[in-house]
Amino acid sequence: VVCRQTGEVNGGRSATSRQQVVVAPPPARDAVEFVAEDSRIAGPLRTLPDAVAARMPIHLTGETGTGKELIARRVHAVGERKGRFVPVNCGAIPESLFIAELFGYGRGAFTDARRDGSKGLIQDADGGTLFLDEVGEMAAEVQSKFLRVLDSGTFYRVGATRKRRADFRLVAATHRALDEWAREGRFREDLYFRIAGVRLDLPPLRERGDGPPGREATRVLGLAADQLAGSLRRDQLRRAGVAMTARGKPGV
Secondary structure: OEEOOOOOEOOEOOOOOOOOOEEEOOOOOOOOEEEEOOHHHHHHHHHHHHHHHOOOOEEEEEOOOOOHHHHHHHHHHHHOOOOOEEEEEOOOOOHHHHHHHHHOEOOOOOOOOOOOOEOHHHHHOOOOEEEEEOHHHOOHHHHHHHHHHHHHOEEEOEOOOOEEEOOOEEEEEEOOOHHHHHHHOOOOHHHHHHHOOEEEEEOOHHHOOOOOOOHHHHHHHHHHHHHOOOOOOHHHHHHHHHHHHHOOOOOO
């Protein structure tokens, strides 16, 4: 999988040449590879391994379609953790079920609960990476409970009394202005500072400054065609790339 995204780390910009191609070598056979010709990606890619080694949480921001989950998977691969990569879409799980899904639940914890209970997504991510997509949609009650997990590394399943532990790398993503939400009291400020250790802002392709319209999309299409043993002509790829960036799709 090839992701051609850009970003900034804590507002810092790379001073590398605009035309320099930055390729982060995959540390594992199934790692996500990044290729870019935008100078804004050079700094984040080079900083990412250090941030991971320091066990800092990663906060990704950008429109839908800018590649946040691909970068989260890259973080997981760079860290070489043996556990699973567990993605959680905080906006897709009903609020009434979110706590049980995230923390798990014991036998008979509530009506219609599985007979043997559930260990929950946090436990699934033990030894791996927990990716909270659209973290801004997390309800206030869940924010409070999750903050305790980050503080102590422990949690309780719904309807259970046994304290459990989980050690995971945290990557959170949102298309919201979460820093503003925290200042306005719409998101817990203490939780925001816990998840925003290193921030990467991912602009859409239409805001990229690394070539003519459609250039990056054309390169992505070309790489995809190569992987699929395709035989699209150069002019077809160029027209398709321009069309992708002109459609106004989120992230493009």
